[in-house]
Amino acid sequence: MKIVYSNFVTSVADGQNVLHDGKPQIAFVGRSNVGKSSLLNALAGNKKLARTSSTPGRTRMVNYFLINGSVYFVDLPGYGYAKAAKTLVESWQSLIEPYLVDNRDLKLTCLLMDIRRVPNADDRQMIMFLNYYRIPYIIIATKCDKLSKSAIKPACRKLAHAIGVGDENVYPSSSSGLGKEKILEKFDQFLKNE
Numbered sequence: 440m441k442i443v444y445s446n447f448v449t450s451v452a453d454g455q456n457v458l459h460d461g462k463p464q465i466a467f468v469g470r471s472n473v474g475k476s477s478l479l480n481a482l483a484g485n486k487k488l489a490r491t492s493s494t495p496g497r498t499r500m501v502n503y504f505l506i507n508g509s510v511y512f513v514d515l516p517g518y519g520y521a522k523a524a525k526t527l528v529e530s531w532q533s534l535i536e537p538y539l540v541d542n543r544d545l546k547l548t549c550l551l552m553d554i555r556r557v558p559n560a561d562d563r564q565m566i567m568f569l570n571y572y573r574i575p576y577i578i579i580a581t582k583c584d585k586l587s588k589s590a591i592k593p594a595c596r597k598l599a600h601a602i603g604v605g606d607e608n609v610y611p612s613s614s615s616g617l618g619k620e621k622i623l624e625k626f627d628q629f630l631k632n633e
């Protein structure tokens with residue numbers, strides 16, 4: 440997939456109003472602050488597309504970005520932000536879950552995990568959830584620029600091992616564009632498999 444243009448379409452604050460217009464969707468989920476919005480921007484080659492912030496909890500709605508006029512990248516609120524436990528439960532129940540379950544337009548979910556961190560209970564719950572509902576997903580390891588080049592592959596392997604998936608399902612990335620080609624290639628595969 441070569442991304443030529445991208446634009447913001449809409450934000451949805453209520454799980455009842457998620458968008459279904461027949462265009463395929465690729466979603467970005469993961470802990471708050473893991474780098475979902477930043478990765479989406481890196482892939483699209485547009486730093487101003489999704490809002491990013493060093494303060495966790497920046498993305499609070501389901502945000503739809505149209506890529507090349509034909510595929511949505513969907514930025515979801517993060518989970519696991521301890522200081523906003525109540526809001527978190529609310530956003531999970533009111534947005535993340537209704538977005539993901541029975542979403543016929545959702546072709547792939549990218550579950551993001553910080554390459555430097557050990558998966559926590561929230562991440563494990565997310566994986567169980569994706570498995571339970573048979574939602575196709577890949578793992579994207581974020582912030583790989585924080586590691587030396589030689590440390591990236593072993594760290595991805597360790598992450599794969601920790602969550603019980605094959606090494607080939609973990610894709611290294613960074614907001615500077617590392618890993619972008621392979622991730623976009625993978626997107627193409629899932630979009631073709633309709």
Ligand SMILES: Nc1nc2c(ncn2[C@@H]2O[C@H](COP(=O)(O)OP(=O)(O)OP(=O)(O)O)[C@@H](O)[C@H]2O)c(=O)[nH]1
Binds near residue numbers: 493494585612
């Ligand atoms: N070094 C480095 N920092 C990153 C990278 N990706 C994101 N960040 C930083 O991590 C912080 C969070 O990034 P966001 O993209 O806003 O994270 P998010 O997952 O969308 O966060 P929420 O919307 O709050 O759930 C920001 O300060 C980013 O600059 C990366 O690849 N490398």
Ligand SMILES: [Mg+2]
Binds near residue numbers: 476477498
């Ligand atoms: Mg965000």
